[in-house]
Amino acid sequence: MARSDDPRAIKTLDTDLGRIGTLELATQVVARPLVAPGIALAFMVVVGIGASVFTGGQPLGLVVVAAAVIGAYMALNIGANDVANNMGPAVGARALSLGGALVIAAVCETAGALLAGGDVVGTVSRGIVAPEAMADNQTFIWAMMAALISAALWINLATWLGAPVSTTHSVVGGVMGAGIAAAGFWAVNWPVMGAIAASWVISPVMGGLIAAGFLAFLNARVIYVPDKIAAARVWVPVLIGVMAGTFAVYMAIKGVNRLVTVDLGTALVIGAVVGVLAWLASRPAIRRQSHGLENRNRSLKALFSVPLVISAALLSFAHGANDVANAVGPLAAIVHAIDGGGAEGTDVTIPLWVMVVGAVGLSVGLVLFGPRLIRMVGSEITKLNAMRAWCVALAAAITVIIASWLGLPVSSTHIAVGGIFGVGFFREWYAERILRKDRGAMALPVEERARRRLVRRSHFLTIIAAWVITVPASAALSAGVFLALNLITL
Numbered sequence: 001m002a003r004s005d006d007p008r009a010i011k012t013l014d015t016d017l018g019r020i021g022t023l024e025l026a027t028q029v030v031a032r033p034l035v036a037p038g039i040a041l042a043f044m045v046v047v048g049i050g051a052s053v054f055t056g057g058q059p060l061g062l063v064v065v066a067a068a069v070i071g072a073y074m075a076l077n078i079g080a081n082d083v084a085n086n087m088g089p090a091v092g093a094r095a096l097s098l099g100g101a102l103v104i105a106a107v108c109e110t111a112g113a114l115l116a117g118g119d120v121v122g123t124v125s126r127g128i129v130a131p132e133a134m135a136d137n138q139t140f141i142w143a144m145m146a147a148l149i150s151a152a153l154w155i156n157l158a159t160w161l162g163a164p165v166s167t168t169h170s171v172v173g174g175v176m177g178a179g180i181a182a183a184g185f186w187a188v189n190w191p192v193m194g195a196i197a198a199s200w201v202i203s204p205v206m207g208g209l210i211a212a213g214f215l216a217f218l219n220a221r222v223i224y225v226p227d228k229i230a231a232a233r234v235w236v237p238v239l240i241g242v243m244a245g246t247f248a249v250y251m252a253i254k255g256v257n258r259l260v261t262v263d264l265g266t267a268l269v270i271g272a273v274v275g276v277l278a279w280l281a282s283r284p285a286i287r288r289q290s291h292g293l294e295n296r297n298r299s300l301k302a303l304f305s306v307p308l309v310i311s312a313a314l315l316s317f318a319h320g321a322n323d324v325a326n327a328v329g330p331l332a333a334i335v336h337a338i339d340g341g342g343a344e345g346t347d348v349t350i351p352l353w354v355m356v357v358g359a360v361g362l363s364v365g366l367v368l369f370g371p372r373l374i375r376m377v378g379s380e381i382t383k384l385n386a387m388r389a390w391c392v393a394l395a396a397a398i399t400v401i402i403a404s405w406l407g408l409p410v411s412s413t414h415i416a417v418g419g420i421f422g423v424g425f426f427r428e429w430y431a432e433r434i435l436r437k438d439r440g441a442m443a444l445p446v447e448e449r450a451r452r453r454l455v456r457r458s459h460f461l462t463i464i465a466a467w468v469i470t471v472p473a474s475a476a477l478s479a480g481v482f483l484a485l486n487l488i489t490l
Contacts, residue, residue, distance in 0.1 A: 036368040040076050043364050047072040047357050054353050064335055067145055068357060071331035074152040075361020078167045078327050080369030081159045083109060083362065084377045085396075085416035086315040087370075089389035092378025095305040096312070098371055104309070105316045105370075106363035112320025113359035128172060129179030129187050141337050142485045143182045144330040147174030150478035151326075154470065159369060162376050163466035166411035167326045170474045172196055175330070177475030178482040193471075200467055203399065203410035208422025211395035215426055218387055228295050236303050237282040243307055243394055245275025247314045250397040264405055297385075304386035311393035318400075319412060320362060328358040377417065382424030382455045392419035417463060424455035 051068035055061040087101040096104070134140040151170040158165040172193075179187050222231045249271035252262040262270070286303060293299035325332075332354050378384060384392070396415045403410040431454065 040073075040364065040368055043076070043361070044069050044072045047361075050353065050357075054351075063141060063145075064338060067148065067331050067334045068354075070145070070148045070152060071328050071354070072357050072361050074148055074155070074331075075324075075327035075358045076365035076369070077152050077155040077159060078323065079109070079362040079365025079367075081155050081164060081373060082167045082323060082413055083316065083319065083366045084370055084373035085164055085413050086312055086319055086393075088374045088377030089384055089392045089416075089420065090308050090312040090378070091374050092384040093301075093305075093308060093386045093389035095308045095386050095389065098374065101312070101374060102367050102370065104313050105366055108313050108316035109320035109362045109366065110359045112317035113324035113362060114355060115321070128175045128189055128192060129183065134183055137337055139182050141334050142482055143175070143178035144333045144337075146178040146181075146478045146482035146485060147171060148330040149481050150174040150177065150474050151330075154474040154477060158466055158470075159373060161462070161466070162373065163463055164373060164377055164413050164417055165466050165470050166413045167323060168411050169196065169200075169467075169470045171326045171329060173471035173474030174478040176471070177478030180475070181479035181482040196471070199403075199410045200414065203403065203414040204418025204421070204467075206402065206410075207392075207395050207399045207415035207418035208425070210398050210422070211391045211419035212422040212426035214391040214394060215388060215423055216430075218391070219430065222300065223297060223387070228297070228300060229290050229293055232300055232303055233283075233287055233290055236286050237279050239390075240282040240286075240307050241275040241279030243311060243390075243397075244278030245271040246394060246397045246401070247311065248274035249401050250318060251314065253401065301386040304390050308386050308390045308393065311390065311397070315393060315396060315412075315416075320359065323412065324355065324358040324362065327361060328354045331357070376459070377420065380456060381417070381420050381459050382427065384420070384423070388423045388427075391423055392416065395419040395422070414467065421455060421460065427454045 048065050048069045051065045052061065055064040083105050087096070087105045090096045091098055091101045129143070134143065151167070151174040154170050154173075155165065155167055176188055176193060218235075221235050222228060225231045249267045252267035252270050253264060289303060290299070293302070332351070335351060335354060378389075396412065396419055399415045399419075400410065400412070
């Protein structure tokens with residue numbers, strides 16, 4: 001028998017310990033990808049248990065529980081996909097770390113959903129498919145259930161593919177597909193669908209043009225001038241005032257509509273007052289911050305970092321206030337119908353427990369699955385710095401205000417990503433213009449000019465394709481799910 005200090009025993013022990021360590025490491029590597037889905041599944045189970053408590057003893061209570069679980073799944077997917085549009089530019093510009101972005105977005109999304117989340121989801125329950133076209137209340141419930149399942153599955157697929165898609169369009173497509181399957185082609189409100197289709201083009205183009213316009217202004221007035229710091233002291237406070245005024249208008253008409261209704265004229269007055277106050281307050285702050293800075297672009301980025309973080313937080317708050325209805329709109333319609341409101345109720349009010357499911361689900365989905373899309377939006381489409389990202393954030397707010405004034409249904413996803421593309425394509429045009437002015441463009445080979453493109457064409461084509469097929473794909477999937485539900489319940 002070998003003694004404990006026998007070299008052979010020690011070598012055998014080391015070998016065994018090494019094998020155990022390798023096994024533990026392999027187990028960790030295998031289990032790590034399962035952690036996030038496991039937490040998501042646990043969240044859905046908790047939601048199902050909570051829904052059973054709220055609906056105990058009610059008729060069709062199991063239907064509400066199933067709808068609540070699917071609504072939680074939908075909220076997780078919206079958090080994973082949609083929230084990246086607000087935080088991606090700030091992370092890509094390195095104004096925020098990924099962890100900081102996740103914390104700020106989770107807090108602001110939850111606050112926006114709970115404090116200012118929309119009461120009415122009329123477009124989801126009534127505006128797309130005529131309620132009177134439904135044969136009965138059960139048909140309406142299955143249609144909303146099918147819309148919820150199909151939209152969640154489509155957004156999950158898009159997130160897995162790395163494509164930021166419109167969650168609003170996913171829900172709209174789901175309701176449309178289930179409505180056609182339930183009541184026929186002519187039950188759809190086609191003028192509303194036509195306006196939504198028009199927004200596929202209008203919202204990203206508008207966001208891109210506005211973002212490019214701000215970047216062009218910065219290039220002309222601040223970035224490419226002999227004394228950058230002196231120019232920044234004049235124009236950065238003005239731009240901060242514009243940002244503050246714009247977001248004041250944005251929050252007045254879109255972010256606090258549950259607490260108080262503000263018309264556009266009043267919102268513009270509020271924005272003007274807030275903008276002037278922000279301009280006056282920021283002048284001495286920028287003067288102090290710019291003292292001693294070198295006359296270089298890196299110094300300018302420091303002046304825009306804090307405004308960029310604030311704008312990203314405000315966008316997240318407004319997103320939580322408005323897009324939580326996408327997560328729980330069909331669920332609220334189902335609860336309303338089961339509680340006796342029927343398919344033809346005038347307004348569908350979201351109960352507090354349903355709103356909590358949507359708000360918490362957005363934040364959980366963001367933290368668990370959002371980092372991948374945040375990185376893609378922030379750094380893989382085009383290179384962003386604080387100034388370019390700030391142009392994207394401001395363009396997103398302005399575009400929503402203009403769209404609200406014109407009565408256009410637009411997608412926050414399309415606007416934000418369109419703004420990033422606008423900034424990237426403007427940079428390409430500007431670089432090409434400088435080369436042509438220096439007579440250098442014609443001397444470069446075609447391959448070299450293609451290599452110098454500042455927007456990744458693969459992402460551009462993938463995202464555009466995902467946008468185009470979102471409504472028809474979710475509609476087709478929803479129609480199939482509705483027919484399957486009908487077969488199961490026959």
